[in-house]
Amino acid sequence: MYCRECGQKLTLRFCENEGLIPYCDQCESYMFPQFSVAVSMVVTNRAQDKILLAKHVEDDDFILFAGYVKKGENAEKTIPREIKEELGLNVVKAKYMSSRYHAKKDVLMLNFIVVVEDEPIRLQQDEIAQARWCSPEEALQLIRKETTAEFFLNNAVRELKKKI
Numbered sequence: 001m002y003c004r005e006c007g008q009k010l011t012l013r014f015c016e017n018e019g020l021i022p023y024c025d026q027c028e029s030y031m032f033p034q035f036s037v038a039v040s041m042v043v044t045n046r047a048q049d050k051i052l053l054a055k056h057v058e059d060d061d062f063i064l065f066a067g068y069v070k071k072g073e074n075a076e077k078t079i080p081r082e083i084k085e086e087l088g089l090n091v092v093k094a095k096y097m098s099s100r101y102h103a104k105k106d107v108l109m110l111n112f113i114v115v116v117e118d119e120p121i122r123l124q125q126d127e128i129a130q131a132r133w134c135s136p137e138e139a140l141q142l143i144r145k146e147t148t149a150e151f152f153l154n155n156a157v158r159e160l161k162k163k164i
Contacts, residue, residue: 003031036107039078040149041065041114042156046092048115048163051139051153054086055130061144062132064152066109075110083114087131088122091115097155102148111152113159136160 001010003024013023015030022031043052043065053062067082069075080091092115099110121131134142136157143150 001031003027004034005031035101036105037069037075038066038102038107038109039069039075039082040109040111040152041079041083041094042097042111042153043083043087043089043114043116044160045133046115046118048113048160049135050133051136051156052087052116052121053132053134053139053142054128055132057125057127057129059129062139062142063144063147064149065114068107069110075112079112079114083116086124086128087116088124089116089119092117097152097159100148100151109148109152111155113156 001022002008003010003026006024006026008024008026010022010024010031012020013030015021022033023029024031041064044050052065054065055062065082065086067078069078076094079094083089083091094112094114097111097113099108102109123131139153140157143153
């Protein structure tokens, strides 16, 4: 690990109430890890009896919709922006569910159940190859197994079944 300010090799140093933290001797400061934040969205119709899954252009598996939170933006602004960009749909409401660190991409994922308007989908074709409405049970069968998306989908389906 190297300092993001000066490039010096970091050492681990004890920081009270934090434990061992990377430290830059040159800058004389702790370098707490930084990583990206993204939203993961279980997209539902107004009746909340269908879930929309996606296949990205470079992938054969169904996954949830997701997008990075841009600098200066909050999750509540990211959700409608991403849904409009990728699907051409308007968001009616979003409910926060949970978060999970996704080590593969070094990102903190914030998961939401998102209700969208019942209107025609307009895919962002350079990113999304296919979007498919599914029953909750079908979505659980189609989602890529042993993934953060499956974890979030399982939680969302349990929550949606309380309402249906």
